Amino acid sequence: xxxxxxxxxxxxxxxxxxxxxxxxxxxxxxxxxxxxxxxxxxxxxxxxxxxxxxxxxxxxxxxxxxxxxxxxxxxxxxxxxxxxxxxxxxxxxxxxxxxxxxxxxxxxxxxxxxxxxxxxxxxxxxxxxxxxxxxx
Amino acid sequence: xxxxxxxxxxxxxxxxxxxxxxxxxxxxxxxxxxxxxxxxxxxxxxxxxxxxxxxxxxxxxxxxxxxxxxxxxxx
Numbered sequence: 527x528x529x530x531x532x533x534x535x536x537x538x539x540x541x542x543x544x545x546x547x548x549x550x551x552x553x554x555x556x557x558x559x560x561x562x563x564x565x566x567x568x569x570x571x572x573x574x575x576x577x578x579x580x581x582x583x584x585x586x587x588x589x590x591x592x593x594x595x596x597x598x599x600x601x602x603x604x605x606x607x608x609x610x611x612x613x614x615x616x617x618x619x620x621x622x623x624x625x626x627x628x629x630x631x632x633x634x635x636x637x638x639x640x641x642x643x644x645x646x647x648x649x650x651x652x653x654x655x656x657x658x659x660x661x662x
Numbered sequence: 663x664x665x666x667x668x669x670x671x672x673x674x675x676x677x678x679x680x681x682x683x684x685x686x687x688x689x690x691x692x693x694x695x696x697x698x699x700x701x702x703x704x705x706x707x708x709x710x711x712x713x714x715x716x717x718x719x720x721x722x723x724x725x726x727x728x729x730x731x732x733x734x735x736x737x
Contacts (some may be wrong), residue, residue, distance in 0.1 A: 528696040597693040599706050658696075661705030 529591035530600055531658040536580040538651040544573040545644055566640070603657040611650035618642020667731045672702050675720045675727065691715040
């Protein structure tokens with residue numbers, strides 16, 4: 527498995543793990559309060575820690591691969607995955623703003639934008655893995 | 663994803679050039695072993711520059727490494 531596919535798996539798992547932690551608090555988001563913002567910050571911090579530790583382990587285990595710059599195929603995979611994710615993020619953000627017309631508060635819209643970002647990131651790293659496995 | 667209609671003889675050329683490994687060839691042309699494997703299997707069409715570099719390593723013209731099969735056949 528290529529080093530960058532391993533990295534994509536690490537990030538994808540970290541995002542899913544942290545998202546699951548956050549979703550455990552989702553019922554409260556119908557009436558968001560200051561505590562939810564702190565939960566969001568804690569989840570972001572947890573993501574940074576999980577990803578940082580996992581990448582450190584990967585770099586120590588595969589130092590040669592970690593130093594090698596991305597080649598043309600890997601760059602193409604990144605570009606295609608990012609294109610998919612950016613489209614998803616734009617649509618998600620637009621839909622989030624539309625919820626304003628259904629009585630959503632500014633805080634709720636903020637959470638919807640974060641949700642769109644998380645889905646876009648999941649799509650990006652998922653697409654990378656698919657492109658690495660199926661070809662690009 | 664469908665395989666490309668560009669076939670290649672890289673595996674055979676590696677064999678004919680002292681059983682060169684994918685890792686060795688990849689290092690010489692600046693791609694990873696996994697990318698070279700994808701090229702050999704037809705899962706990825708390399709850039710023109712990478713294709714010329716591969717041909718240069720084996721000391722053969724480009725068309726001896728890569729062959730293009732037109733879907734419509736020769737006119």
